[in-house]
Amino acid sequence: MRESAVKIAGYFGYDECVELLLAACADPHLNVRRAALEHIPFLEDDRVADILRNALRDPQAQVRAAAARALAYTESAFALQPLLEALEDRDPWVRYFAARSLGRHASPEALPALARAAQSDEAHHVRASAIEALGRIGGPRAVAVLAPLAADEDRDIARAALAGLGMVSHPDALPPLLAALRSPQPERQLDAVRALAERGGSGAAGALQWVATADANEEVARAAIEALARLATPEAIAALVSLTANEARREACIAALAQVGEEHAEQVAHGLSHPQPAVRRAVVEALARMKRPYASELLATALDDPEGSVRLAAVQALDRLGSRRAERQLATLAHSDPDLAVRRAAQLALQRKT
Amino acid sequence: MRFYAETLGLSPNAFALLRDLIHERLGLFYDDGKQDLLADKLSPLVIERGFDSFLDYYYLLKYDENAADEWRRVIDALSVQETYFWREMDQVHALVEEITPAYFARRPAMPLRIWSAACATGEEPLTIAMALNEAGWLGRAPIEIYATDISPAAIAKAQAGIYRERSFRALPEHLRKRYFVPWRPLERSEFEPAQWQVAPWLRALIRWDVVNLVSDKDVQRMPTMHVIFCRNVFIYFSESSIRRTVRLFSQILVAPGYLFVGASESLLRLTADFELQEVGGAFVYVKR
Numbered sequence: 076m077r078e079s080a081v082k083i084a085g086y087f088g089y090d091e092c093v094e095l096l097l098a099a100c101a102d103p104h105l106n107v108r109r110a111a112l113e114h115i116p117f118l119e120d121d122r123v124a125d126i127l128r129n130a131l132r133d134p135q136a137q138v139r140a141a142a143a144r145a146l147a148y149t150e151s152a153f154a155l156q157p158l159l160e161a162l163e164d165r166d167p168w169v170r171y172f173a174a175r176s177l178g179r180h181a182s183p184e185a186l187p188a189l190a191r192a193a194q195s196d197e198a199h200h201v202r203a204s205a206i207e208a209l210g211r212i213g214g215p216r217a218v219a220v221l222a223p224l225a226a227d228e229d230r231d232i233a234r235a236a237l238a239g240l241g242m243v244s245h246p247d248a249l250p251p252l253l254a255a256l257r258s259p260q261p262e263r264q265l266d267a268v269r270a271l272a273e274r275g276g277s278g279a280a281g282a283l284q285w286v287a288t289a290d291a292n293e294e295v296a297r298a299a300i301e302a303l304a305r306l307a308t309p310e311a312i313a314a315l316v317s318l319t320a321n322e323a324r325r326e327a328c329i330a331a332l333a334q335v336g337e338e339h340a341e342q343v344a345h346g347l348s349h350p351q352p353a354v355r356r357a358v359v360e361a362l363a364r365m366k367r368p369y370a371s372e373l374l375a376t377a378l379d380d381p382e383g384s385v386r387l388a389a390v391q392a393l394d395r396l397g398s399r400r401a402e403r404q405l406a407t408l409a410h411s412d413p414d415l416a417v418r419r420a421a422q423l424a425l426q427r428k429t
Numbered sequence: 430m431r432f433y434a435e436t437l438g439l440s441p442n443a444f445a446l447l448r449d450l451i452h453e454r455l456g457l458f459y460d461d462g463k464q465d466l467l468a469d470k471l472s473p474l475v476i477e478r479g480f481d482s483f484l485d486y487y488y489l490l491k492y493d494e495n496a497a498d499e500w501r502r503v504i505d506a507l508s509v510q511e512t513y514f515w516r517e518m519d520q521v522h523a524l525v526e527e528i529t530p531a532y533f534a535r536r537p538a539m540p541l542r543i544w545s546a547a548c549a550t551g552e553e554p555l556t557i558a559m560a561l562n563e564a565g566w567l568g569r570a571p572i573e574i575y576a577t578d579i580s581p582a583a584i585a586k587a588q589a590g591i592y593r594e595r596s597f598r599a600l601p602e603h604l605r606k607r608y609f610v611p612w613r614p615l616e617r618s619e620f621e622p623a624q625w626q627v628a629p630w631l632r633a634l635i636r637w638d639v640v641n642l643v644s645d646k647d648v649q650r651m652p653t654m655h656v657i658f659c660r661n662v663f664i665y666f667s668e669s670s671i672r673r674t675v676r677l678f679s680q681i682l683v684a685p686g687y688l689f690v691g692a693s694e695s696l697l698r699l700t701a702d703f704e705l706q707e708v709g710g711a712f713v714y715v716k717r
Binding site: 275 | 441442445446480481485488489491493
């Protein structure tokens, strides 16, 4: 009951509850103490800092872990030293949350201690948490620790290191990610793909395009395509458009392009001037699947495409969407398009509108 | 609550990690389309542990020294316990009317061992026991029935032997009267649904246990079997998990041994150890 009351009071943060919440940090029941500690960082009260610092000496590991976690939300100037001490706690979960909180503060002063934890803590999850924190701090010193760990035999450690590198914008972070992309282990490639999608930056789209084009593993190729869509930079969208030339990847790329959002529709529509009709048809389909007015307007420009199959795709897409935007053009096509299939499709589309 | 609101969510990365770990340990496979389902089932456990992300929970399951306790909670949360008495009876009739007589015609003194391998809350093995008793086999032939499930909570319910109306949707009324008695909790409210308790002697015939069907150690501790019922389980397994479990079944089944799977499940592409046969109008995989 007290635990629930503390959570509710902490959630709403009423002024009248502040004293009770602070008092609950010394409650005899550990779940109540833990719940109170989780919420007090959000109170504007000078006593919070000392209470959290004292809680790091609580006999119960779960309470110390809660305090270590809560310190992520206090001012860095105060939190750093207690968290560095918590990183030496005997309980692995206290160290785990201390590392994570240090990552949230992203203070370079924590780098040496986090590097030690990342390289040699006896608990795997503490190492992974410290690795993630190093990624948040970033910079060449963090990369120097993370790069060798990205090739660690332990999957969780390597994955965390790749994810960490994915948070670092420094150019040194890119080579180990590219090396992992070339790994013979698909799971390592997948981790690298996800990290590159997170990181973006120069070289990311090109590397992902290469994986999507050439990798024999379907799951890895699909992940690279999804990562390009997540990046959604002009370079990444252009890569996805080009990839639609590959029949084996076409459907995945169309689905990815359709999901980049209407704000990128114009970039997608640049593909309507691609030299290959198959690519232009794929772009028509991607724009149609966006089901947004501006995307439909862009795809209507394909009604003027020199290739009949592209015009046909555009007519059918507009028909499917029920768009009235291009009725005049459709009427012209229905009457005078040199391609019989286009004329017929345009006539059918117009009939359905009347 | 602020912690949870801020970060509790199943990111694609954490989903892949948890999915693969659950697949490896339990055989259950959640594809990308079932991400929300997995999140719904595990969220209460994550919150109960005081964590704010599924990644924390992944590390707990993988590395914590007390992870075995947490795995039991995961199993209870993920296991599907929707079943009822007298379900898919053509296969049980095949057991009672074809396989059992044929077995005892050859080996009248040797026990026939039947295993309900994913029995949930016990409806299937009790159905088998009732059907065998109705045909007069339980009193005159040595028959051993084993019933297991991966969920300790399900087995505890099976051992309690108390069932609600939903479990009786297909059971003929005269059998309910013969094998069950109305049961009331000590403090029953007027809104408490009606419940029935299975006859203790029938329940005691069955040997209940907790077994993970993708664990070599768990399956190999079962005795040699003549018949295995493993119905409506493989629909939740990946192909690799099905292959692994069927291989384990093959190891502990005698030849010819009988493996019954659910009507919508097929092993044809997955094993060469078994041959699909029609026995008494029901389809059964027979170990070669």
